[in-house]
Structure formats: structure tokens, C-alpha cells
Amino acid sequence: MISSTEMAVVDENAEALGVPRKQLMESSGNAAARAVREIADPGASVALVCGRGNNGGDAFVAARFLSAYDVTVHLLGRPETISTEIARENWVALERAEIDRRTVEDSTAIDLATPDIVVDAMLGTGVTGALREPEATAAETINAADCPVLAVDVPSGIDADTGEREGIAVEADRVVTFHDEKPGLRDLDADVTVGDIGIPDAAERFVERGDLRRLSRDSNAHKGDFGRVLVVGGGPYTGAPALAAQAALRSGADLAYVACPETVAREVQGYSENLIVEPLAGERLDSSNVQQLLAVASRMDCVVFGPGLGDATKSLDAVEAFLEAFAGTAVVDADALQVVPNVETEATLVCTPHQGELESMGGTTAADPDDRAELVESFAAELDVTLLVKGAYDVISDGTRTRLNRTGNPGMTVGGTGDVLAGVTGAMACVLDPIHAAAIGAYTNGRAGDIVVEDNGYGLVATDLLGALSAALWSESVA
Numbered sequence: 001m002i003s004s005t006e007m008a009v010v011d012e013n014a015e016a017l018g019v020p021r022k023q024l025m026e027s028s029g030n031a032a033a034r035a036v037r038e039i040a041d042p043g044a045s046v047a048l049v050c051g052r053g054n055n056g057g058d059a060f061v062a063a064r065f066l067s068a069y070d071v072t073v074h075l076l077g078r079p080e081t082i083s084t085e086i087a088r089e090n091w092v093a094l095e096r097a098e099i100d101r102r103t104v105e106d107s108t109a110i111d112l113a114t115p116d117i118v119v120d121a122m123l124g125t126g127v128t129g130a131l132r133e134p135e136a137t138a139a140e141t142i143n144a145a146d147c148p149v150l151a152v153d154v155p156s157g158i159d160a161d162t163g164e165r166e167g168i169a170v171e172a173d174r175v176v177t178f179h180d181e182k183p184g185l186r187d188l189d190a191d192v193t194v195g196d197i198g199i200p201d202a203a204e205r206f207v208e209r210g211d212l213r214r215l216s217r218d219s220n221a222h223k224g225d226f227g228r229v230l231v232v233g234g235g236p237y238t239g240a241p242a243l244a245a246q247a248a249l250r251s252g253a254d255l256a257y258v259a260c261p262e263t264v265a266r267e268v269q270g271y272s273e274n275l276i277v278e279p280l281a282g283e284r285l286d287s288s289n290v291q292q293l294l295a296v297a298s299r300m301d302c303v304v305f306g307p308g309l310g311d312a313t314k315s316l317d318a319v320e321a322f323l324e325a326f327a328g329t330a331v332v333d334a335d336a337l338q339v340v341p342n343v344e345t346e347a348t349l350v351c352t353p354h355q356g357e358l359e360s361m362g363g364t365t366a367a368d369p370d371d372r373a374e375l376v377e378s379f380a381a382e383l384d385v386t387l388l389v390k391g392a393y394d395v396i397s398d399g400t401r402t403r404l405n406r407t408g409n410p411g412m413t414v415g416g417t418g419d420v421l422a423g424v425t426g427a428m429a430c431v432l433d434p435i436h437a438a439a440i441g442a443y444t445n446g447r448a449g450d451i452v453v454e455d456n457g458y459g460l461v462a463t464d465l466l467g468a469l470s471a472a473l474w475s476e477s478v479a
Contacts, residue, residue, distance in 0.1 A: 002180040004125040004160045005214070010179065012210030013203040022086045024197050025054060028178050029061020029090075031195030032152050035176040036117060039148050042068035044116035047145075049074045049138055051122040051156075057087030058152050059121030063099050064090075072100045074110060076122060076134045079103065107134030110141050118142050118149045120170045122156040125182060130166035131157045139170045151175045151190070153182075160184045207396070207405040207443040212473060214436050215252070227253040227430025230300040231423065232293060232322075233307035233334075234260030234268055235284040235315070240308030240334070240419040242271035243462055247423030248304070249274055250469040251444065253430055256423075257300070259293055260308075261285065286314040290321045297322075301430035302329045306336030307419045323347055329429050333422040337361055341383060349385040350434050352422055352441075358389050369393040369404060377402045386434040388425065390418065394442040398435045405439065407446025411453050416462025421445040424469065447472035 002010070015021050036046055046069045050056035056075065063071050073094060075082075082088045094101055104110045112118060120142055122135050131139055139157055142149055149172045154160045157169025163184035174191045179199050185192050203210075218225070229248040233241035238260070245256040255276065260268050262279035269277045278296055280289040297303050303326070309315055320339045323330065327346040337353050341362050355365045363379040366372045373395050380387040381399030389395045394405040425441030432440065448468035452460045 001183050003183060007125055007179065007182070009210040009213050010199060010203045012213060013206070013208035014199045014210075016208040016210060017200060017202055017206070019198060019200065019203075021054075022089070024199065025057050025086050025090065026061055027197035028058040028152075028195065029063075030065055031178065031197060032058055032062040032119065032121070032150070032176050033065035034195075035150055035174065035193065036062065036066060036069070036119065039150060039174065040069070040117045043070065045070040045072070045114075046117050046119060047072050047074060047112045047115035048119040049110075049112070049122055049142060050076065051124075051135070052077045052082045052087070053124060054084050054087055055121050055124035055152055056082070057084065057090050059119055060087065060090035060094055062119065062121075062152075063094060064097060072102060072113075072115070074112070074138075075101065075103045076110075076138060077103070078105060104134055104138070107137035110134065110138050112141060112145055115145065115147055117147055118145050119152060120149060120156050120172060121152040122170075124153050125160040127156075128159050131168055136168055139168050143168075143171050148173045153177050154185065155188070155190070158184055158188070163187050205402075205404055207394075207403050207407075207439045209443075211436070211440055211443060214432055214440065215473070217252075224254050227301040227427060228255045228257070228299065229253045229302050229304060229423070229426045229430060230257045230259060230278075230297055231304045231307060231426070232259045232285070233305070233309045234258065234264050235308065235312075236310035237308030238264045238267045239271070239416065239462075242268050242275065243416050243419040243466070244304050244307040244333075244423035244426070245275050246272055246466050247420040247445075247469060248427040250466050251424045251427035251441075251473065253427035257296065259289075259296060284312050284315050285309060285318045287318045287321050290318055290325070293318075293322055294325055297326060297328060300328070302331060302426045304331045304333065304422050304426040306332055306334035307422055309335050311335040311338075323349075329434070331422050331426045331429060333418065340385065348434060349383075350388065350425060350429055350438050351383075351385050352388045352390065352418065352425060352438075354390045354418065358387075363387075363389075365389075369395070373397070373402050373404060386438050388421075388438040388442055390421070390442075394446070396435065396438045396442055401435050403435070403439045405442040405446060407443050408449050409446075409453050411458040411460045412446070412449040414461055417445065417449065417465060420448075420462055420465045420469075444469060444472045 151172035155170040265279040428437035
């Protein structure tokens with residue numbers, strides 16, 4: 001099963017891996033034509049009712065594969081309003097092949113005559129809500145046809161994720177869906193088949209630019225809607241918590257706080273006027289600070305625990321006491337990681353160890369990425385956390401779902417890049433499920449490093465990543 005959101009991610013990831021969407025459309029159209037041939041004999045009349053998006057484009061391709069049939073393509077709208085380039089190219093191919101094409105600009109004007117089979121290719125998996133015109137009237141016309149109805153990907157008017165409908169929907173006898181079955185098709189009274197359209201397994205396994213589709217920015221949003229991040233750290237070090245907090249801001253969080261010992265608070269504040277500093281009594285974090293931290297954390301969407309904290313026993317005791325009392329979302333990094341295996345907590349944890357830290361936590365590793373992924377998945381399940389294990393291939397797993405990330409480069413062995421990663425992941429954890437937050441965190445941090453090296457070569461420092469994070473996330477050249 002794959003949701004409509006996941007399908008859109010996988011489509012774009014496949015393109016990033018070198019499988020063009022035009023090629024996927026060709027395979028989808030071929031699968032739809034094959035389904036027609038399984039229903040009707042050569043010479044039968046086939047009416048394809050097509051929308052102006054990629055679902056219609058799939059049907060344009062199918063029409064070319066049905067040369068042994070009497071095919072009529074009905075386009076709902078004007079050809080110049082076809083919404084994607086690849087669908088438009090396939091419409092032009094129909095014109096040049098002189099395949100019977102008819103445009104429906106008035107919803108009352110659709111006339112399918114008496115076909116032997118109707119193909120519904122009006123709307124795909126990404127469209128929800130009640131059908132509008134001309135699709136609503138077209139659906140009524142399709143349902144009134146005295147012949148089998150084949151839906152491409154999902155019957156128009158049916159929510160691909162829930163199976164719900166608002167008003168009229170196409171009553172399909174058969175559905176050919178692509179890559180994987182959609183949840184909303186489970187309870188349909190229709191024969192559902194899945195067409196393999198050549199999307200590689202790597203499109204789901206590797207984090208790629210398609211994963212960035214999970215992020216959105218509502219134009220009516222207000223301050224705080226995209227997250228408040230609290231970074232807890234500092235004492236022995238001051239740069240690490242400041243890097244993490246600035247990275248959270250550069251990754252879309254609205255507000256970034258740093259809770260650090262009062263002896264270094266002014267120094268941390270000096271790194272950026274964009275940070276809000278919460279001083280803690282003492283020179284290092286200890287148990288006397290826990291109640292103050294819990295009070296501040298209660299106002300946050302995510303806490304990033306560990307950057308620059310150090311490994312003093314009293315500090316680690318404080319980490320343990322905090323996590324035992326905390327029920328929110330926390331990204332745990334650096335020295336704070338060592339308390340995770342033994343702590344009893346209701347918090348949702350995302351842990352970001354490098355391989356040495358993973359082994360210190362009790363996990364095991366391997367040289368082969370696939371073997372390492374299995375080990376990380378098993379350990380994540382054992383701890384009931386999401387793990388982001390840093391390496392040449394980052395491994396991200398929540399114990400059930402496991403992803404690999406390949407962005408990044410050897411220049412990122414410099415100190416501080418892990419603090420940036422923790423901050424990016426914290427920003428993502430404000431708005432996404434932990435597995436997606438960790439996956440996009442790894443991708444974005446590595447892509448920022450790649451952008452810096454592409455521009456300046458090796459010799460980067462962690463602060464260079466801060467300026468590249470926005471481009472890694474939102475640049476058109478990347479996304």
C-alpha cells in the first residue's frame with residue numbers, strides 16, 4: 001500500500017534517480033492499454049475520457065497502444081490548458097498520429113455514443129474533494145454507459161487514501177493502478193490490478209529530492225506554525241548549541257531557543273541576534289536545572305538535546321531526569337546519546353549518532369550499507385526510537401521503515417556538521433513524523449555540504465553549511 005503523498009514522493013525520487021516521468025507515463029499508458037486488451041477483443045470501440053493532467057496523459061499514451069481498437073479520446077477542456085509538459089507532448093503525439101480526438105468544453109456536450117468499454121482517466125491520486133464540472137457530468141455519463149468501465153490509477157471522485165467520495169464518483173468495474181495499491185481502493189467493488197511501471201526500489205529506499213515534497217508553507221501561516229525548537233547544550237562548548245539553533249532557523253523553524261549554563265549564555269547569544277537564550281544556573285547542566293528545562297520545553301515543538309553539553313556525570317544525570325519526565329519530541333545528539341538505552345521515557349526520540357556513538361549505545365555496525373541498515377533497523381526497534389546513523393551512507397530507521405541517504409561528502413568530517421544536522425532534524429521534527437524528519441534532515445545537511453563543496457571545494461567549516469541550507473531545501477535547481 002502506498003498513499004497519494006508517498007506516491008508523489010516516489011515519482012519525483014525516481015526522476016532524481018534517472019527515470020524520467022515521461023518514461024513512467026509511457027509505462028503507465030502501456031499498462032492501461034494492456035488492461036483494456038484483457039477486457040475487450042480487437043476491433044472493440046474504446047472511449048477514453050481524459051483530464052488535463054498526468055492521469056489524462058496516461059490515457060493519451062494508452063490510445064497509441066490500442067491501434068487494433070476503435071479508439072476515441074475525449075479531452076475535458078481545451079488542449080492549451082493541459083497542465084503538464086509530458087501530458088501535452090503525448091496529446092500532440094495523438095494529433096500527429098491522427099487518432100480520433102474530441103474536446104469537451106461544455107459539460108453537457110459529452111457524447112460517448114455506445115462504446116464497448118470506457119476508460120476513466122479524468123483525475124489521479126492527488127485530487128480530492130467533490131468532482132467539479134465538467135468532470136461531474138462526465139462521471140454521470142460514464143456511469144450511464146452500458147459497458148465495462150476501466151479506471152486509470154483511481155476512479156475519479158474516489159479519495160485514493162480513504163476510499164471516500166463527496167457526491168458522484170465513477171463506478172469502475174476494473175481499476176489499473178500503478179506501482180503499488182492505494183489504500184482507498186481496498187473496499188471498492190472492482191477488480192484492482194497493479195501495473196509495474198519501472199519505478200526502482202531505490203526510489204523508496206534512498207532519500208532524494210522528492211522527499212522535500214513533504215514540506216509546505218501555508219501562505220496564511222503565523223509565527224510559530226512551523227515550529228519552536230529548544231536546543232539544550234553548552235557549558236564545555238559554546239559553538240555547538242549556537243550552530244544547532246541557527247541550523248533550525250535556516251531549515252524553516254520560526255523560533256530557536258538555546259538553554260545553556262549562565263556562564264556561557266552571553267557568548268552563545270553573541271553568535272547570532274536571532275537566537276533566544278535561556279540561561280541556566282551553574283557552569284554545567286545538572287539536575288537542579290531540570291524543572292526549568294521542563295517548563296521551557298513545554299512551550300516547544302521539539303527539543304534538541306546534547307550539542308556542546310559534555311559528558312560530565314551530573315550533566316548526563318540531568319539528561320536522564322529530563323527525558324524521564326518529558327513526553328514531547330526530542331532530537332538527542334552527542335554525549336547525551338549514551339543515556340538513551342537505559343532511560344524510561346514517554347518522549348518521542350530521534351537519535352543522531354555517528355557509528356562510534358552507536359556502538360557506545362550498544363548497537364552494532366557493518367561495512368556493507370545493506371547489512372548496516374538491517375542492524376540499525378533492529379536496534380531502533382529494540383530501543384523504540386528513530387535512529388539517524390551518520391556515515392558515508394546515512395541510515396535512518398524507526399524499527400519498521402528504513403531509508404538510506406547518500407548526500408554529503410568527505411569535507412563534512414570537519415567538526416560541527418553534526419550539530420548542524422541535529423538542528424535541521426529538530427526543525428523537521430516540529431512538522432513531520434520522526435522518520436521523515438530524520439530522513440530530510442540527513443538529506444538536507446548532506447546536500448548543503450555538497451553545495452558548499454561545489455562552490456568552494458574542500459576546506460569547508462560547519463558555519464558554511466548554514467548559508468547553504470535554504471538552497472538545499474528550497475532552491476529550484478535542487479527541488
